[in-house]
């Protein structure tokens with residue numbers, strides 16, 4: 001086993017607890033469009049997937065085309081909810097970041113979401129002087145930068161290349177099947193954080209190791225860092 005040169009963190013569901021908010025909103029939006037759905041349904045079907053794919057699935061289901069306005073319209077509503085209600089950090093994420101810094105472990109964030117969404121979530125976390133968006137300056141990677149979304153491995157490979165790490169020395173921390181699949185396809189080890197997605201599903205997608213808390217992510221990294 002090689003050393004750890006880079007830890008790549010997913011954003012939504014690993015650093016910030018935004019998935020509960022966005023799946024609820026997505027269920028609302030899709031229901032309005034004529035496909036009745038609960039938050040749980042939306043989590044099962046859509047979590048960790050890219051909105052273009054979701055739009056296509058909704059269009060098939062409701063039998064009509066939603067057009068170019070769907071994604072911007074959804075993002076606008078999402079931004080309103082984030083600003084109105086706030087986005088809490090995932091429990092233990094602050095300690096994970098503190099440990100990565102104190103152990104001098106290079107780390108980055110890689111998300112299927114655009115930078116504007118990371119700014120809305122990470123930027124509102126961690127306090128005014130040290131918000132998490134600023135903290136990841138130069139180490140934030142969005143699938144929109146390269147127009148390829150997880151489960152495609154391109155985003156993780158791109159992040160590794162920019163950060164100067166080889167895939168076999170990268171560890172990905174992910175809470176979604178699509179992210180775990182992307183890590184496997186990139187030839188990277190992964191830690192699956194089983195929160196909204198059950199552990200067996202993350203293991204089934206190829207997670208090297210699955211944990212139930214972010215504190216256990218730190219434990220796993222320590223154990224692998226020998």
Ligand SMILES: [Mg+2]
Pocket residue numbers: 010011012013014048174175176179
């Ligand atoms: Mg996620």
